[in-house]
Amino acid sequence: MDQQTFTFEGNSAAWYKTGTGKPILILHGWGSSSAVMTPLAKKLSDIRTCYLVDFPGFGNSPEPAEAWDVDKYADFTEAFIHTVIQKDSIDILVHSYGNRVLLKLLNRSIRDIFDKIIITGGAGLKPKRSAKYYGKKYIAKVLKAPFTVLPGKMREKGLKSLRSTNLWKSLGSSDYKQLSGVMRETFVKSVTEFLDDLLPKIEHEALLIWGRADTATPLYQAFKMEKELKNGVLVQIENAGHYAFLDQPEQFISICRAYLEPENQQSI
Structure with a gap:
C-alpha cells in the first residue's frame, strides 16, 4: 500500500x-x-x-x-x-x-x-484500580503539594523539575515512562477521561x-x-x-x- x-x-x-x-x-x-x-x-x-x-x-x-x-x-x-x-x-x-x-x-x-x-x-x-495504584497516586499528590502554593511561573517551573526526577517517573505507567513532551501530555489527557x-x-x-x-x-x-x-x-x-x-x-x-x-x- x-x-x-x-x-x-x-x-x-x-x-x-x-x-x-x-x-x-x-x-x-x-x-x-x-x-x-x-x-x-x-x-x-x-x-x-x-x-x-x-x-x-x-x-x-x-x-x-x-x-x-x-x-x-x-x-x-x-x-x-x-x-x-x-x-x-x-x-x-x-x-x-x-x-x-x-x-x-x-x-x-x-x-x-x-x-x-x-x-x-x-x-x-x-478500570478497577489496585491498592498499588492508589498508593502511587497518594505519593504523587504529596510530592506535588509544596508546589501548588507557589505563584504561577514558579509553580510550573517546580512541577517541571519534579516531573524530571526518577522518583516521579517511577510512579507512572510503562506507557507514560516511554513518552515525553506533547505525547506524554496527550496520553494523560486520554487515559484520565x-x-x-x-x-x-x-x-x-x-x-x-x-x-x-x-x-x-x-x-x-x-x-x-x-x-x-x-x-x-x-x-x-x-x-x-x-x-x-x-x-x-x-x-x-x-x-x-x-x-x-x-x-x-x-x-x-
Missing part, C-alpha cells in the same frame, strides 16, 4: 488504502500504528476497501503541534472520513485507543454514517471481539461494554490477549468475515 498524506489543522497524517467494495475504516491503538493493522486489512481486502490511518503522533504521522485529547482525535477522524473516504455509509473496526475515538463519534451527528461496527480490546472504560456514560446512548449494533487473556483491557470491561450497549454482542477468543487479531488471526478473520460478508448481513 502506498503511503498518502492527510492534513488536518496543519497536522499531517499518513494513511493507506487497499481492497475493493464497501469502505471500512480501521483504527489502531495507543503505541501502535496502521502497520499493526495491515495484515488484518489485507485479509479483508477482497470484501472491503480498507482505509488505515496513523493517528498524529503514531506510526509515520508526526506529533501534533500541541497535546490532543480524545475529542481532538475524534475531530481528526471525522475530518478524514468526510475528506478522504467521502461515503454516506461505512463500516469501522477499532482496536484499543481507537475505541475511545469511536465512542466519541457514535455520540456525534456523524454516527449515522456508520453501519457495521467491530470493536476489539476496546479502551475507554474506567472515562467514557462509560456514552455507552447507553449508542443505538448501533456492535460486534465485540475480545481475547480472553487480555490484560490491557480485561474481559470484565468487555462484559460491561456488552451490557451497557443497547445492541452489543461479545465473542471471546481463547489463547489470545489484547492483540487478539495477531494472537489468533485466522479465527479473528473468520469472525469478522461472518459479520461483514453480504450473505451474512442478518442482525446479530
Whole structure:
C-alpha cells in the first residue's frame, strides 16, 4: 500500500488504502500504528476497501503541534472520513485507543454514517484500580503539594523539575515512562477521561471481539461494554490477549468475515 498524506489543522497524517467494495475504516491503538493493522486489512481486502490511518503522533504521522485529547482525535477522524473516504455509509473496526475515538463519534451527528461496527480490546472504560495504584497516586499528590502554593511561573517551573526526577517517573505507567513532551501530555489527557456514560446512548449494533487473556483491557470491561450497549454482542477468543487479531488471526478473520460478508448481513 502506498503511503498518502492527510492534513488536518496543519497536522499531517499518513494513511493507506487497499481492497475493493464497501469502505471500512480501521483504527489502531495507543503505541501502535496502521502497520499493526495491515495484515488484518489485507485479509479483508477482497470484501472491503480498507482505509488505515496513523493517528498524529503514531506510526509515520508526526506529533501534533500541541497535546490532543480524545475529542481532538475524534475531530481528526471525522475530518478524514468526510475528506478522504467521502461515503454516506461505512463500516469501522477499532482496536484499543481507537475505541475511545469511536465512542466519541457514535455520540456525534456523524454516527449515522456508520453501519457495521467491530470493536476489539476496546479502551475507554474506567478500570478497577489496585491498592498499588492508589498508593502511587497518594505519593504523587504529596510530592506535588509544596508546589501548588507557589505563584504561577514558579509553580510550573517546580512541577517541571519534579516531573524530571526518577522518583516521579517511577510512579507512572510503562506507557507514560516511554513518552515525553506533547505525547506524554496527550496520553494523560486520554487515559484520565472515562467514557462509560456514552455507552447507553449508542443505538448501533456492535460486534465485540475480545481475547480472553487480555490484560490491557480485561474481559470484565468487555462484559460491561456488552451490557451497557443497547445492541452489543461479545465473542471471546481463547489463547489470545489484547492483540487478539495477531494472537489468533485466522479465527479473528473468520469472525469478522461472518459479520461483514453480504450473505451474512442478518442482525446479530
